Amino acid sequence: MHAAPQGRRFLACYISKIMRTEIVHPGAEKLRYEIRQIVAIGKQIQALGTTVVWENIGDPVAKGEQVPSWIKEIVQETAAENSSFGYSPTAGLDETRAYIAYERNLEGGIQITPDDILFFNGLGDGINKLYSNLHQNARVIGPNPAYPTHSSAEAAHADAPHITYKLDPERNWEPDLEDLERKVKENKNIAAIIIINPDNPTGFVYPQQTLAKIVNIAREYGLFVISDEIYSNLAYKDSGMKKLASVIDGVPGIAMRGISKEFPWPGARCGWMEFYNRDKDERFDAYARSIINSKMLEVCSTTLPQAVLPKVMKDDRYYPYLAERVKAYDEKSKHAVETLSKIPEVLINPARGAFYMTLVFRNGALKNTQKLGLSPEAEAVIAPFLEHASLDQRFAYYLLAAKGICVVPLSTGFNSDRSGFRFTLLEPDRTKFTALVGTLRDAVQEYLRS
């Protein structure tokens, strides 16, 4: 029997017995979401009277982007229909899945039917089901830096560190395909390769040739490919964005999409999977069915956003609206590169899609003696966290405490072996965005020279 942990003894005298068996999943420690965890420190800084700029969260609505009134009107009209209050079929509303399949097939590439589509309560739910239904020995290799919902859920599912291939900041974030293939070859448990396209946190868009090579590796070693395409409609003009469907050919694959970032409507909790080539591999088909069955246990996903989806996407105003947003992100990304690339100790690549950018510190640039000037009160808030902080976490804490800018450190936030941080291109006010990037530049320089 386990001894009662220190500090719990008082409680222990009121409950007759402590847990007779271990109840914590072995992978529980692997679940980390620094993107939100840093908020606790930010709140303490805010309580000191500092205005905090929340650059940690990828929610366009929270950052002040206005959802167009015509989208709100469609939501209002749809919410007024009685059927929007009911359950929907487990896989999703028939007409919505028919629309998605129709739209997908128009783009060319693999052709799918509504039965190849499965809705979730946000893609976060889909990601959870993806890994929790995978055989415990089967591993998914993912990019480094990694989006933590994928890397944590994969690590927790296997109770082992997430296996990654490198996205190279020295080569505009192109994936190191030799590294990928070597790891796939060496580790027979790798069953799938995941890409995030456009990528979070780098803004990288996989060129078609690179995608085709990844599909070829999957074909050669008997793997399936997962492509998280939640940002696919936010790829910039001339980025060369291609969906997995266009290159997957006969290889089993899963594309993951959603409306959180596009509409943007993250509060709707609405995302979906598209299964490709279930008929080509019996085990892949059984795995896909297990995901559908696990969704069945929950009855269904949110109905209202599914009912809204085709009405918004079919509207003539939808794609021009997206083009306008994407143009603004592209311009802000170029401005950020222009400003931040002047610092010799950092690497910064323009985003080609989505609304994130990652600044990387060159190796050796960060030291655990560097600082930014702080008030004694702000110093007291971050002091307890500094002792065990990684070098980029240390920078992020100083930036938060000194300038009130909350960014996500690359090493702890995105499972990366490089130091750096992610910030967003979401600030809609250009003057404020320019000021933000200028403050970032000055803070990085001040910190590195301290």
Ligand SMILES: Cc1ncc(COP(=O)(O)O)c(C=O)c1O
């Ligand atoms: C790459 C990626 N996939 C999935 C998600 C989760 O999206 P959802 O709001 O649909 O759960 C996010 C959210 O930030 C994301 O960045």
